[in-house]
Amino acid sequence: MFSTDRKVVVTGVGATTPLGGDSTSTWQGLLAGRSGVRLLTHAWAAETPVRIAAEVAVEPTELLPRPEARRLDRSAQFALVAAREAWADAGFTGPAGTDGTADPDRLGVVLASSIGGVISLLHQHDVLRQQGVRKVSPHTVPMMLPNTQGANVGLALNARAGVHSPVSACASGSESVGYGIDMIRTGRADIVVAGGTEAAIHPLTIAGFGNMMAMSKRNEDPTAASRPYDRGRDGFVMGEGAGVVVLESAEHAERRGARVYAEAVGQGLSADSHHITQPEPSGRGIVAALSGLLDSSDLVPDQVVHVNTHATSTPKGDVSEVKALRKVFGEAMDHIAVSATKSMTGHLLGAAGGVESVATVLALHHRIAPPTINIDDLDPEVDADIVRGEPRPLPGGRIAALNNSFGFGGHNVVLAFRTV
């Protein structure tokens, strides 16, 4: 258990998602209930049973200088775009050490993906097979390693307190934010840029996930395909992008007069040890993570008024998560506004926890919960107050919100944020 004397706050947010090229446009898209899912237009998509995905709204190559972009995997490009936005949003004008307010030795980066540079890896494999060894890019290894999205952000911001990439499939983004909170709690850093990124829309990953029967095949109606909690849900829709928050010790933020979005209260972690991909049906592991969060922080269950659920639109997972929340919160669950933003963004895999941390923080900051779209026929097993159709105002006073993320392998991560 970590000491809670060092309070941690969020002072910056950044994102690039299927709804927009930054956090503001993403947030507007969420409030408007807009779907980022489209029919794929790549030639390869004609041959796969899953032909829909949520690609980013703004290509990162439109924002990054060409020499920089060409040596970065697409996932690292997303990470840099989101991290630079979050960094500037937190009020920093240049890399640590250049603007006088951030000390490189006290700046950390925790940023992960679930799969790493898989598109670069597969592309270079094609180059190897078609053009020979000599033509394989010397950047192949740094483009495919799953720690280099974070490492590139660390290089760009001059972070020297530590750069980490905790990989836990679709929980990677949230686990990174939790790790970042701990880095500040334990005194290793004053500022941590944390989040997740993913660029994995490729015929191989789609074939792999598709053959697991994990993905929606609603090709004829893309914007309705991601439908958490609806009885007709038939799997997740793959998304891509990145979401990043700037975490900072409250003391450091106050000293430099930073705008504070919310407090990062803490995290709860557990592992299912049930099946490599199937969620544990009773939600036991999620209950353990939620209980761990409550035990290790000063979060009061009654403060929790909003949960951005993991809810990926798979038949089993959506229900076991809600069951676990009900088990932990009991009747208080009736006052919790539940939003499944993947209904709009698709499932950004390792980036999901980063993007949904941004959404959760902004929901508290603006005191409004984004809707869940595409629920035409609510699954009767979903015993929760789902925000449907329109966004819903959140109450005044000191309120808290959770961001849940779970990953293949049985990883459960629960993050808590609270108004200050």
Add this chain to the structure above:
Amino acid sequence: MNTVQEEVRSGLADIVNEIVGVPLDEVRPEQSFADDLDVDSLSMVEVVVAAEERFGLTIPDQAAAGMKTVGDAIGYIVANR
């Protein structure tokens, strides 16, 4: 520089511009790839492979390692293409 050297310099300038974004006219014989043009060791491999293709020769690793300046590369390419 004679015409042949200038032709090679101009070709190298295209390559370096494509890889690291340095303006074409800044790629001059006296410039160091690493110190002046921001071509790191990985990007240098890309420059060498692109130069092999453009000028139709093979540049062994040892020869590539000796190319510190643009002039070094021009000299090697003119002598060996």
